[in-house]
Amino acid sequence: AQSVTQLGSHVSVSEGALVLLRCNYSSSVPPYLFWYVQYPNQGLQLLLKYTSAATLVKGINGFEAEFKKSETSFHLTKPSAHMSDAAEYFCAVSVFMNSGNTPLVFGKGTRLSVIA
Amino acid sequence: DAGVTQSPTHLIKTRGQQVTLRCSPKSGHDTVSWYQQALGQGPQFIFQYYEEEERQRGNFPDRFSGHQFPNYSSELNVNALLLGDSALYLCASSRRRAEYSYEQYFGPGTRLTVT
Numbered sequence: 334a335q336s337v338t339q340l341g342s343h344v345s346v347s348e349g350a351l352v353l354l355r356c357n358y359s360s361s362v363p364p365y366l367f368w369y370v371q372y373p374n375q376g377l378q379l380l381l382k383y384t385s386a387a388t389l390v391k392g393i394n395g396f397e398a399e400f401k402k403s404e405t406s407f408h409l410t411k412p413s414a415h416m417s418d419a420a421e422y423f424c425a426v427s428v429f430m431n432s433g434n435t436p437l438v439f440g441k442g443t444r445l446s447v448i449a
Numbered sequence: 450d451a452g453v454t455q456s457p458t459h460l461i462k463t464r465g466q467q468v469t470l471r472c473s474p475k476s477g478h479d480t481v482s483w484y485q486q487a488l489g490q491g492p493q494f495i496f497q498y499y500e501e502e503e504r505q506r507g508n509f510p511d512r513f514s515g516h517q518f519p520n521y522s523s524e525l526n527v528n529a530l531l532l533g534d535s536a537l538y539l540c541a542s543s544r545r546r547a548e549y550s551y552e553q554y555f556g557p558g559t560r561l562t563v564t
Binding site for chain 1: 453455482484489490491492493494497505507539541545550551552553554555556557558560
């Protein structure tokens with residue numbers, strides 16, 4: 334079975350500072366990895382995904398993530414935080430089996446606060 | 450192109466009652482998955498439907514059931530509601546075709562409160 338661990342339930346950064354949200358996964362087969370963002374009282378929006386192509390993945394709103402197999406990590410970064418980045422971020426994993434992908438397994442989430 | 454839509458937005462029910470939540474998938478999608486997101490937690494997979502049948506199921510009791518219609522829309526039913534069923538229920542749609550099956554698009558969710 335797959336699993337995801339997000340280190341840090343709450344991360345606080347100053348506006349303009351680097352954003353780093355940590356995600357480690359566990360999977361016995363090559364994973365598909367995802368980062369989703371959730372704004373208050375809203376559903377999930379896909380930020381970016383890793384599907385076994387390039388290990389450095391660029392997403393929307395200036396976010397990117399790097400797949401590191403040796404470290405079983407898929408950390409999310411953004412060079413300069415903006416106030417509008419304040420939200421809950423979820424890392425998720427899926428694997429391809431038989432004729433399709435397994436359901437997403439999510440981490441517990443990291444709440445990002447941005448201080449002016 | 451409409452995305453995934455869910456109804457109602459909010460719902461308040463009493464313990465022991467039954468509830469039905471609805472989901473319409475994104476245009477071109479034929480598979481619907483349901484997730485439960487308790488407060489302060491990540492979403493947890495309930496089940497998945499395609500071709501009008503339940504294909505995969507997470508660790509949820511039989512009180513949780515569903516249905517998929519010929520137009521690919523779906524319903525989630527929960528019987529004998531418990532206080533612990535209070536959560537945001539998310540619907541996600543995708544294409545069954547294998548090479549696209551990992552692309553899941555989420556709706557805005559239905560917030561269920563059980564009192």
